[in-house]
Amino acid sequence: MKKEEIISTLVYLVMLVIVIIVGYFIISANSDAILASLGNNSNIIYVFVIVALILGIVLNVLFVEIGHAIGAKIGGYEILSFNVFGLCFYKSLVNDKIKIKVGFKSFDGLAGETRILPSIKKEKHNPAAYIIFPFILILLEFLALYLTFMFISDDSNIAFIKYAMVLIATVGGLFILYDYIPFKLDSTTDGYRYTLLVKKINVEAYNTRLKIEGDILLSKDSKNYPVFEEITDYTADVNLLSIYNYLENKEFDKSYDLLNKIINTTSKISSETIEKAKVWNLYLLLKEDKTEEINKYYESLDESTIKYLKKGDTLLTLRTYALYLNKIEKADSLAEEVGVKYLKCYKNEISLFKEKDKLLFEEDVKLSSNK
Numbered sequence: 001m002k003k004e005e006i007i008s009t010l011v012y013l014v015m016l017v018i019v020i021i022v023g024y025f026i027i028s029a030n031s032d033a034i035l036a037s038l039g040n041n042s043n044i045i046y047v048f049v050i051v052a053l054i055l056g057i058v059l060n061v062l063f064v065e066i067g068h069a070i071g072a073k074i075g076g077y078e079i080l081s082f083n084v085f086g087l088c089f090y091k092s093l094v095n096d097k098i099k100i101k102v103g104f105k106s107f108d109g110l111a112g113e114t115r116i117l118p119s120i121k122k123e124k125h126n127p128a129a130y131i132i133f134p135f136i137l138i139l140l141e142f143l144a145l146y147l148t149f150m151f152i153s154d155d156s157n158i159a160f161i162k163y164a165m166v167l168i169a170t171v172g173g174l175f176i177l178y179d180y181i182p183f184k185l186d187s188t189t190d191g192y193r194y195t196l197l198v199k200k201i202n203v204e205a206y207n208t209r210l211k212i213e214g215d216i217l218l219s220k221d222s223k224n225y226p227v228f229e230e231i232t233d234y235t236a237d238v239n240l241l242s243i244y245n246y247l248e249n250k251e252f253d254k255s256y257d258l259l260n261k262i263i264n265t266t267s268k269i270s271s272e273t274i275e276k277a278k279v280w281n282l283y284l285l286l287k288e289d290k291t292e293e294i295n296k297y298y299e300s301l302d303e304s305t306i307k308y309l310k311k312g313d314t315l316l317t318l319r320t321y322a323l324y325l326n327k328i329e330k331a332d333s334l335a336e337e338v339g340v341k342y343l344k345c346y347k348n349e350i351s352l353f354k355e356k357d358k359l360l361f362e363e364d365v366k367l368s369s370n371k
Contacts, residue, residue, distance in 0.1 A: 008185040015174050022170045030154065030163060037159035052164040056171030061085065061111040063141055064175060067134030068114035074129040076122035080115040080214055083107040090115075093218045106350045109187070110178065117214030118207050125207050127197055131190045135180055138172045145169045184270075196234060205234035212241060216352045223248075227258060231265040236273045243280060244356040247287070255284055275308040276316065282309070283320040286327055287364075294328060315349060315357045318342040323364050339365065 027034070031045060038044050061084055069079055081090035088105040091098050107113035118125040145165040152162040180191035196202050208226055215221050223245045228235035239258050246255045262269075262277040278301060285294045301309075312318045318341055325335035339361075346358055 004184050004186065007181075007183045011178060011181060011185060015177060018170065018174065018177075022166065026166050027163060033154040033159045034163050037157055048160055048164070049167065052167040053171065055164070056168035057111065059141070059168060060138065060172045060175050063137040063172070064110075064134040064179070065112045065114050067137040068116075068130055070137075071129035071131065071133030072114065072116040074133070075127055076119050076125040077116040077127075077130065077210075078119045078214075080117050080217055081105070082114050084112040091218065093220070098218070106348070108350050110175070115213070115217070116210060118211055127203065127206060128194070131194045131197070134190065135176060138176055141172055142169055145172075196232075199232065201228070201230050202232055202234040204228075205232070205238045209234075209238050209241070212238070213352045229261075231262055231267045231269060233269050233273050236262045236265075236269060236277065240276065240280065241353065243284075244353060244360075247360065252284055252288060256281070259284075271304060272308075275305045278305045279309055279316055279320050283316070283323065286320065286323045289327070291328070294324075298324075298328075312338060312341060313345070315342065315345055315351075315354065315361075318345055319357065319361045319364065322361075326364075 027049065034048065035042065035045060038048060065082060065084055069082060072079060079091075081088055083090075083105060086104045086107065087102070088107070089100060089102055090105065092101045093099075116130065145168060149162050149165045152158060154162070156162070178185070179189050181189060182191040182195045183189070184192045197206060205228060212221075212225055225238065225242045225245065227239050227242055231239075239262065242258060243255045246252070246258075259277045259281045263274060263281065282294070282297060282301070285297055309317050309321055309324075312321055318338055322335045322338040322342060325331045325338060329335075342361055346354055346361075349357075351357075
């Protein structure tokens with residue numbers, strides 16, 4: 001079990017404990033006051049809890065994304081899209097003009113996402129405010145809810161509002177706990193992102209990736225991405241994007257050089273980044289049909305990388321494993337099963353590079369069918 005999975009489990013357990021404490025020691029302990037203000041209907045308290053929780057989720061998701069949007073503007077960024085529960089307001093290039101559209105889109109976050117782009121009108125772009133402002137807005141929400149809680153008496157006809165405030169504040173607290181813990185969980189949290197973006201090179205890499213993604217969204221992809229010499233998780237992430245463009249021009253040597261810098265770095269980077277680079281390296285060997293080198297390289301892979309490859313929960317691992325099964329194991333039926341899994345993963349993928357990845361997959365399938 002990886003460190004991220006252990007920490008994620010612990011965080012979810014803490015969140016569950018908080019919910020139980022609030023439910024038992026506050027809501028249940030004051031159920032008489034809540035019921036009295038609701039007309040003493042014992043069944044309605046369940047409706048009260050559900051409505052309060054839904055309201056808490058909606059309000060806090062809005063605060064988080066509005067905080068991101070305000071922080072982005074302060075930090076020198078443009079808003080590309082604002083997504084809450086899948087309802088997305090986004091910029092699109094139509095007849096060489098940027099227009100605002102509305103539609104349902106997938107998102108990378110608990111319940112929403114705000115995509116940003118470094119503004120050409122600003123010289124400096126600092127993501128700190130983008131990360132911190134949701135935290136500030138939720139703290140202001142806590143203050144407002146606390147004042148409301150203290151103002152309303154248990155004997156009041158609106159005592160249920162007092163305890164609805166408690167549930168809304170609890171949801172906000174859970175959001176903060178999850179999103180601002182300074183560790184990588186089952187998703188990249190703002191707290192973890194902030195610890196990485198203290199380093200100047202990571203800020204540069206972060207802004208570079210935002211620029212690349214923004215250009216893709218606005219149909220202005222130059223395909224000439226910067227390559228960083230200093231290797232960190234952020235710079236490696238940006239460097240790996242160039243492989244898609246190298247492969248279009250069959251520039252394998254450039255791809256191998258880029259991967260070797262990541263794999264052999266002496267810098268402190270995550271095991272996931274190393275594993276990703278190694279799987280990319282295996283994929284390139286497969287593309288070039290270097291059978292002897294493939295076997296030697298595969299045997300040299302450590303257990304965690306093999307597990308990462310066979311787990312098959314990313315487009316990269318599924319695409320690579322399907323090709324390995326087809327070319328080396330000659331397990332065509334199993335390769336087809338992995339291929340089907342790839343297409344399902346593709347549908348759920350939110351990365352803007354999913355189309356480039358699918359082109360590689362389709363090329364692999366075509367080559368396999370012609371052998």
